[in-house]
Amino acid sequence: MKKIYLSKAKNQIARHNTIRDINKQVVLNYVRVQSPISRAEISRETSLQRSTVSAIVDELQGIGLIEEIGTGDSTGGRKPTLLQLRTGTPVAIGVDITPRETTVVLADLAGNILRKEAFPTSSDIDYMNEQILSKVSCYASENTGHELEVGMSIPGIADQASGNILYIPYFQWSDWDIGRRITEATGLPVIIDNDANAVALAELWFGDPEIRRTRNFIMVMVAEGIGTGIVIDGQVYRGEYGAAGEFGHMYIGNNAAVICSCGRRDCWEAHASEKAVLSRYNAGRNGSGGGTAITNFEHLIGLAENGEKQAVGILKETAEYLGIGISNLLIGFSPQAVVVCGSIVRAWNIINNELQDYGKRSIRQELAGAMILPSTLGDSPTILGSVTLVLAQKFASAN
Amino acid sequence: MKKIYLSKAKNQIARHNTIRDINKQVVLNYVRVQSPISRAEISRETSLQRSTVSAIVDELQGIGLIEEIGTGDSTGGRKPTLLQLRTGTPVAIGVDITPRETTVVLADLAGNILRKEAFPTSSDIDYMNEQILSKVSCYASENTGHELEVGMSIPGIADQASGNILYIPYFQWSDWDIGRRITEATGLPVIIDNDANAVALAELWFGDPEIRRTRNFIMVMVAEGIGTGIVIDGQVYRGEYGAAGEFGHMYIGNNAAVICSCGRRDCWEAHASEKAVLSRYNAGRNGSGGGTAITNFEHLIGLAENGEKQAVGILKETAEYLGIGISNLLIGFSPQAVVVCGSIVRAWNIINNELQDYGKRSIRQELAGAMILPSTLGDSPTILGSVTLVLAQKFASAN
DNA sequence: TTTGTTTGTTGTCAACTCAAACAAACACCT
């Protein structure tokens, strides 16, 4: 028991270099968020002295995190030297596993994707091991000399402490030691996290300014299942064993269309995930004597976009279920925003009204100010998520 | 937009005194948690130099936060000088409002209650204003010279930023400016928070070590309604407008026994609060031709303690509803513990088994390690909560 | 060309922690 306090305290106390460490983080974040930016502007905004900023910038250049990219426009005096994260140099290998496709990318400090390869996800774990290891090893061997790290985004639970995947419901994989395998094969450190957490982090780093400025928000990722990522005070909250954010399995009502991956029929996920939507749509068409079943969610979205009544109706119905869960999150967290991610975002104009109605459910109407927004990360948020895991790690350990 | 970063940064950067500020907090916390403790032991546990600890202790003594209380036993050398929070000196006035009773107390830095007065809570807001103001003013005038602050625990939502009560459902009071009134009458600063948040904070400060060591836990306060307090990384999370933690109003199912204070019939609170329990119990007795209705929850607990079958049955049924909500929280937060507070804790041995069963509901059984514990704060946790609000404030501003 | 502004660097000072030396207080042994 004393040990806990001991170890905690040793990290908590401030030493000489603590000042520099803190300010280094501040400067680095300014460069990241507001680049291109000059030393003088960083000084003005942080209220650090120009001399201090210069010293820190020198250090960060020495580590190779930032670089000068020429001069900016004068405002009546000497031209400012503009700074930026060092781009073009590979620092992260991202591995993004989704039920359909697995993607392996190479990225730089700014999150730019330098290379990208993908293959269909298989339930054959040996095949997965072989494919992932070969692609990661390939990137690693082609970029020796750079301090690469590997980030993985998975549709399941991962324990960051041990670096192992605990469970992936879709394939029912338990204790998959892919992290250890990658490290053994390449010597690179690996950081694994749940896809919703990774996307929440990516949204925090690369999202629309409206979201990025938000310190408290919940990411709701609608895919085969429903995952949530909790961001509190600008930090992704992971909970014990990294298992936080499984609100997809909260009790919503016991009349769901499908059986959830956890085996029950009363989860949010069983009501509002892609699987649930498809099931309800196909059941409806069956009743009215329709043709073959649709198994591809994107297909259904396409139908709805073209105005097919049943597809639109099912999506609006889904928005209600989504809304119930989201209203629970709004009431419980009182966040600044809830961000929805997944293919369903393509149909945002169909579901928006219903969602916003549920957003107004609150103890007190006046307080219902939380935004319900679609993700702004584009087509492949989980890929960016896997990369961001590495970047966040690198930045945090810049000291 | 820039302003946000600006103000944030100015608080975030580290100056010369930042080191001292941080270490002062560390030392103060050691004195608080492990008192009586000597300078030498603090040095050993924090790995700060003895000279540094001495300098900080001098400062803290100067502010009047800690005091020497004689010497301890020798372990073969010079006797250690033991340190402790300064006790006996009033520093906090706590105002605890519950639907039944309002209590005003005077407390010292260690949370010891020095004086205490109570009166029945009335729905007459003028009466409440008058009563609270007179008692707080009385304590204040009797203790001039001490830097008093006022903490309030309320069964509703308070905006800490503005210091005003936004809403108390039980009395349907809106925008009650009691904070401003107290400050105007006495000149003392006032800090107001939701009762569940206050109790969560108190549990963090004065709870059983098993809970106090927990960095992430959820407080579930069962009273007239159900309130939750979210503790993440040792901090109470308040959300926008301080409105976080209203999980009592999450959707559980639309067949509740009573209508919730928010007007709906599908909230957790409508299923598992004291009001809901009483309603179900009385409905049951009505069916079997029983006598007059019970309106006092403590009474029902008493019946159950004495083995009355119907009361026991209703409580076990309640445990199921409580369990559904708690399992949602466990799945979503993956906390280290869920702490239950309220009169129902007296019947812990009746509801324990059912609760623990729901605690095991998890994505993966092996991960279901969260403890479901009864509060350890004794009979009046909300009183201690109101006081702790002030203490936390005072400690945080010790710089 | 001159003037005023902006940028980035250099040098001095103050705050702080650390490490080591030191004095005081004490237990234990002879």
Next chain:
DNA sequence: AGGTGTTTGTTTGAGTTGACAACAAACAAA
């Protein structure tokens, strides 16, 4: 009683860091 080793708390000098002010360089506008 007296000596020895241990523990506690204080004092002193060294090293790190940011604030501040002075300064040189670069530039726009008059």
